[in-house]
Amino acid sequence: MKHANFVFLKSALSTLGSHLQTSQVVDWIKEQNEAVSLKIEKVDFTDLEQWNFDSLAGSLRHESGRFFSIDGIRTKTNWGGVPEWDQPIINQPEVGYLGFITKEIDGILHFLTQAKIEPGNVNYVQLSPTLQATRSNYSQVHKGKKPAYLEYFQLAESSQILLDQLQSEQGARFLKKRNRNIIILVDVDIPVYENFIWLTLGQLKSLMQYDNMVNMDTRTVISGISYGSLNAEIIDFFNFLEQKKSDTLNTLKKAFLKSVLIEDRAINSLEKIITFLTYLKSIYDLEVTKTPLSKLVDWEITESDIHHKDNKFFKIIAVNVEIGNREVVKWSQPMVEPSQEGLCAFVCKEINGLLHFAVQAKLECGNHDIIEFAPTVQCLTGNYRYTLEGSLPFLEFVLSAPSQSIYFDTLQSEEGGRFFREQNRNMIVIAGDEVTIDLPPNFIWMTLNQLNTFLMFNNYLNIQARSLIAAISFI
CATH class of the missing domain: 3.90.79.40 (EvaA sugar 2,3-dehydratase subunit)
Structure with missing residues (x-):
C-alpha cells in the first residue's frame, strides 16, 4: 500500500474532525445559509443579460462566446430501443477545476471544504470542494474576482498532487464535458476564509447521509480516491480487533x-x-450532429423555456441570480430544469x-x-x-x-x-x-x-x- 493510499484510508476511517464535530457541521451549514442573501428569479429569455439566441449557430449562447451554450443535437444509435432523437444539450468544452486542498492536522488528512451556494441548489448552501471553477470563471471572463485558493492549484508541484483525473459530467445533459478532478497536499499554514472548513474524509462521507448536504462536485472528486490493496487475512485480522x-x-x-x-x-x-x-x-x-434549436423534432421554444412537446425529460429555463458571496454577485443564465x-x-x-x-x-x-x-x-x-x-x-x-x-x-x-x-x-x-x-x-x-x-x-x-x-x- 502506497503512503498516499494509507493517508486517505486513515482519513476515511476518522469521523472526528480537528475543528468541528460532524453534527456541528450541519449547524454550521445552516448558519451559512442564513448569512447569505439570495434571489433567484425565473425570467423570459429576452430578459437574460448578455445571452441571446444565435440564429446562425442555432444556439443560446453568451455574447462573449465563453462559459457554455445551449445547443441542439440529433442522436442516432443502434443501442437500445430508440434509434434516433433530438434534444437540447449543454455545450461547455472548457475543462474546469474541481479541487481539494488537503493538509495533515493532528496526524489525520483534512480536506478544505467550502460552504458554497449555487443558484440551482435545492437548499442553496452545500459542501463543495476548495476550488470549483470553469476556465471562464478563473480567467475572469465575468470581470469578477478570482476564485479563492486558485493559485495553490496552478502552482502545485507534482509531489503535492495526490489525485489528478479528467472525469465526465452528466452524459445525457452535457456534450462531452469533462473536469479536472484534483487533490493537492500542503504542509504550510494557509488562510481559512469565513465559509471554509477543514473536514476529514470520514466526516464528508458521514455528511452524505443527509439529503442534499454534499454537492455533486465534492462527490465526484472523492470518489476517485484509491485506498490501495491489502491481503484478505490482514483485513480480517483488523476487523476482528475492531470488533x-x-x-x-x-x-x-x-x-x-x-x-x-x-x-x-x-x-x-x-x-x-x-x-x-x-x-x-x-x-x-453513437452519431451526434448539431441541429439548430428551432429545428429540434418534438421540442418547442416559448418566451420562457424550451420544452418537449409531451413535457417529458427536462426543459431549458432562464434565470436572474443575485448571491451575496460569489466572485460575481449578480448575473443571468440558462439552466436545465428536470421534469x-x-x-x-x-x-x-x-x-x-x-x-x-x-x-x-x-x-x-x-x-x-x-x-x-x-x-x-x-x-x-x-x-x-x-x-x-x-x-x-x-x-x-x-x-x-x-x-x-x-x-x-x-x-x-x-x-x-x-x-x-x-x-x-x-x-x-x-x-x-x-x-x-x-x-x-x-x-x-x-x-x-x-x-x-x-x-x-x-x-x-x-x-x-x-x-x-x-x-x-x-x-
Whole structure:
C-alpha cells in the first residue's frame, strides 16, 4: 500500500474532525445559509443579460462566446430501443477545476471544504470542494474576482498532487464535458476564509447521509480516491480487533472495506472487464450532429423555456441570480430544469466472500467515448415510478427492497450551477439469493477495488456511479 493510499484510508476511517464535530457541521451549514442573501428569479429569455439566441449557430449562447451554450443535437444509435432523437444539450468544452486542498492536522488528512451556494441548489448552501471553477470563471471572463485558493492549484508541484483525473459530467445533459478532478497536499499554514472548513474524509462521507448536504462536485472528486490493496487475512485480522474493541463498524461497512481493499477473489478479472467494455464499444455506434434549436423534432421554444412537446425529460429555463458571496454577485443564465426526480442505485451481492456491484454499461448521447459504466439502475430522463414493469432490470427489486437490505438511501443534488433544483434518489441495496450471479446483457459484476482501479483512468465511470461510490463509508 502506497503512503498516499494509507493517508486517505486513515482519513476515511476518522469521523472526528480537528475543528468541528460532524453534527456541528450541519449547524454550521445552516448558519451559512442564513448569512447569505439570495434571489433567484425565473425570467423570459429576452430578459437574460448578455445571452441571446444565435440564429446562425442555432444556439443560446453568451455574447462573449465563453462559459457554455445551449445547443441542439440529433442522436442516432443502434443501442437500445430508440434509434434516433433530438434534444437540447449543454455545450461547455472548457475543462474546469474541481479541487481539494488537503493538509495533515493532528496526524489525520483534512480536506478544505467550502460552504458554497449555487443558484440551482435545492437548499442553496452545500459542501463543495476548495476550488470549483470553469476556465471562464478563473480567467475572469465575468470581470469578477478570482476564485479563492486558485493559485495553490496552478502552482502545485507534482509531489503535492495526490489525485489528478479528467472525469465526465452528466452524459445525457452535457456534450462531452469533462473536469479536472484534483487533490493537492500542503504542509504550510494557509488562510481559512469565513465559509471554509477543514473536514476529514470520514466526516464528508458521514455528511452524505443527509439529503442534499454534499454537492455533486465534492462527490465526484472523492470518489476517485484509491485506498490501495491489502491481503484478505490482514483485513480480517483488523476487523476482528475492531470488533473486540467496539461495535463501531457494522457488518456491511466491514464488507465494503474488504471489497475496496482486496484485489483478488473477484469473479471477473480486470482483463475480462476491459474486454466486456471494448466489445460493446466496438458494436454500438453513437452519431451526434448539431441541429439548430428551432429545428429540434418534438421540442418547442416559448418566451420562457424550451420544452418537449409531451413535457417529458427536462426543459431549458432562464434565470436572474443575485448571491451575496460569489466572485460575481449578480448575473443571468440558462439552466436545465428536470421534469421529475430521478433514481440511481447500485445492487450489491456477496460473491466469493466479497461484495460485488452489478455494474451497467450505459450509452448516453454526451459521452466522450460512447459507453461508460453506470449504476445498476439509472432513471434520470423518465419517470421511474411509471416505468413498465419488467422493462428495466432491477428497478422493481430496488424499489421493493426491505429496509434491512438498504445500505444507503438519500436525495442528492445534481450540479447546482447548471441544473435548477434537481435532486435524485441515491440508493445502495444489498441482495441475497433472490439475485443470481447471472446478469442481464450489458451488466457485469465488479468489486469496489476494481471500480476504484477504473476510476484512476478517464471516462470509465459516469458521474452517477461516482456519486454513489463516494457515499460508501467504512466506519
